[in-house]
Amino acid sequence: MVNPPYPVLDDLIEMIGQAGFHLAEIEASEGAAGNISVCMRWPVDPRNRFPVEEEFILPQAVPELAGATFIVSGSGRRLRELRQDPAVHLACLTVNEGGETAKLFTAYNRRFERVTSEFNSHLAVHYDQMTATDTNFHAVVHAQPLHLTYLSHIPRYQDEKYLNQHLLRWQPETIINLPEGIGFIPFMLPGSQDLMAANVTCLREHRIVIWSKHGVMARSDISVKRAADRVEYAETAAKYEYLNLQIGEIGEGLSPEEVRTICSTFNVEQNIF
Numbered sequence: 001m002v003n004p005p006y007p008v009l010d011d012l013i014e015m016i017g018q019a020g021f022h023l024a025e026i027e028a029s030e031g032a033a034g035n036i037s038v039c040m041r042w043p044v045d046p047r048n049r050f051p052v053e054e055e056f057i058l059p060q061a062v063p064e065l066a067g068a069t070f071i072v073s074g075s076g077r078r079l080r081e082l083r084q085d086p087a088v089h090l091a092c093l094t095v096n097e098g099g100e101t102a103k104l105f106t107a108y109n110r111r112f113e114r115v116t117s118e119f120n121s122h123l124a125v126h127y128d129q130m131t132a133t134d135t136n137f138h139a140v141v142h143a144q145p146l147h148l149t150y151l152s153h154i155p156r157y158q159d160e161k162y163l164n165q166h167l168l169r170w171q172p173e174t175i176i177n178l179p180e181g182i183g184f185i186p187f188m189l190p191g192s193q194d195l196m197a198a199n200v201t202c203l204r205e206h207r208i209v210i211w212s213k214h215g216v217m218a219r220s221d222i223s224v225k226r227a228a229d230r231v232e233y234a235e236t237a238a239k240y241e242y243l244n245l246q247i248g249e250i251g252e253g254l255s256p257e258e259v260r261t262i263c264s265t266f267n268v269e270q271n272i273f
């Protein structure tokens with residue numbers, strides 16, 4: 001939930017640019033991999049930045065989001081370049097009454113044909129979270145962090161309990177920032193209905209989910225940078241785990257007792273350790 005005064009369109013665009021650039025800095029977005037979207041319920045007039053207006057059929061009906069505005073990265077755009085001239089890489093969508101269509105706003109010199117091909121997954125998560133929690137803001141980030149994605153190729157890390165007990169043991173902050181742990185979805189075809197449905201369900205329980213052998217999706221109802229932070233916390237945990245594997249697993253990590261003490265001291269509810 002974002003409290004007034006609400007960030008203006010330019011501020012949101014700038015934060016998307018910074019989040020995208022940082023995801024590239026942490027090796028979570030090679031080439032044109034990864035995509036970002038935010039949804040807000042307060043009134044936004046995108047026409048100054050995005051003067052070209054056309055009708056857009058939404059991948060699913062979202063009647064409760066009528067009047068809400070999305071900012072979405074364009075297909076094939078590089079997250080590392082979003083912050084330079086963001087309007088050419090981003091689109092704005094305002095949901096029409098009934099929620100089946102939207103007005104798509106873009107810049108005259110936009111550098112993409114369509115919005116990200118993962119928009120169906122983004123929209124489904126925004127819709128599910130925003131109707132379940134009544135938040136007025138929601139951000140979703142898809143990225144492909146190297147170490148997390150690599151670990152998702154190793155069978156024993158495909159077990160959610162094993163994954164979390166091994167990744168959340170390296171720094172006290174990890175359990176505080178990801179108290180529900182990292183969700184895990186087995187490999188599914190990118191952009192498929194199956195991935196979309198599993199992703200929505202998994203993100204009800206977790207703030208970040210691994211799409212096995214592909215990447216992650218993270219969400220936040222506070223800011224797009226907070227969603228990107230969740231990718232970074234999880235990826236840092238995976239880096240520690242990778243380091244430990246490489247060196248013959250001599251690191252002991254925080255013990256379950258130590259993690260439980262951290263959680264009771266900082267009032268973190270968790271059921272991983």
Ligand SMILES: [Zn+2]
Nearest residue numbers: 033034144215
């Ligand atoms: Zn991807």
